[in-house]
Amino acid sequence: MRISYDFHIHSALSPCGDEEATPCNIVAMASVKGLDAIAISDHNAIGNVKTAMECGEAFGVTVLPAVEVQTAEDIHVLALFPDYEKLEKFFSTLNFPEIENKPDIFGNQYFYDSDNEITGEETRYLLSGAEEDIYTVCRRIKEYGGKAVPAHIDREANGILAILGEIPPDLSFDALEFSPYADETIKDKYHIFRRLTDSDAHRPTDISDPVNFLEAEENSVEAVFAAI
Numbered sequence: 001m002r003i004s005y006d007f008h009i010h011s012a013l014s015p016c017g018d019e020e021a022t023p024c025n026i027v028a029m030a031s032v033k034g035l036d037a038i039a040i041s042d043h044n045a046i047g048n049v050k051t052a053m054e055c056g057e058a059f060g061v062t063v064l065p066a067v068e069v070q071t072a073e074d075i076h077v078l079a080l081f082p083d084y085e086k087l088e089k090f091f092s093t094l095n096f097p098e099i100e101n102k103p104d105i106f107g108n109q110y111f112y113d114s115d116n117e118i119t120g121e122e123t124r125y126l127l128s129g130a131e132e133d134i135y136t137v138c139r140r141i142k143e144y145g146g147k148a149v150p151a152h153i154d155r156e157a158n159g160i161l162a163i164l165g166e167i168p169p170d171l172s173f174d175a176l177e178f179s180p181y182a183d184e185t186i187k188d189k190y191h192i193f194r195r196l197t198d199s200d201a202h203r204p205t206d207i208s209d210p211v212n213f214l215e216a217e218e219n220s221v222e223a224v225f226a227a228i
C-alpha cells in the first residue's frame, strides 16, 4: 500500500523546536494532514519518541523510532529503527560533551507525556554533536538494526555534501534525505539511492502534507521501516 510519510520532525525537546511541538500535538497534526507515518527526529535526543509512539497508536499514525544525530564532522544523519529498544540501545553507545543548556539563550528542552504535560527537562545542550564520526555512527546504526539516512543533503548547513563534498560509497546509506525545496537536478544525480523528502519541521504547522510516498506491505512500524 502507498504510505505518505514525514520522517524528520522536531519536538519541543529540541531547543530550536516550537513549544507547541509536543509529541502528541505533532501526531495530531500529522493525523489532520492525513499522513500515514512519521518520525520524531530530535537533535541528539530520543526522550519524546515513546510518547509519540503511544499517541500514534491512539491516532492511527505510525511513528518510527528515530533520532537526528550530529556527527563529529557536524553532519546530520537520521537513524531510523524498527523498534524503540533498538533505538535506545544504539543511542546509549553515543558520547556527547557535557555542555549545559542555557534555556534563556538556546530554548527549552522538555519531555512530555501523552496529556501534553511536561514530565522533565534535558539539561545537556542538544545542539552539541556526538564525539563519534560519520563512519562510526553509520556502523553502529547498522549494528543495532537501524537504517542510516544523511539528512537534508541539499542544504549547506550540516548537509553531508557541503561538508564532505560527496557521498562516500563505503558508507552504504539506506537512503538519502532531501529538503522539500531541493532542486530536481540534485535529486536526479543521486537516483541510484532511495530518496526521501522530509519537512525537518520545527513546529507542527510545518509538517509535510501527504505528498511524499513509500510503498509498504501495510501501515505498521515494521513494514514502513522495511520499505525504506
Ligand SMILES: [Zn+2]
Residues within 6 Å of the ligand: 068, 076, 151, 152, 158
Ligand atoms: Zn538537521
Ligand SMILES: [Zn+2]
Residues within 6 Å of the ligand: 008, 010, 041, 068, 200
Ligand atoms: Zn532536523
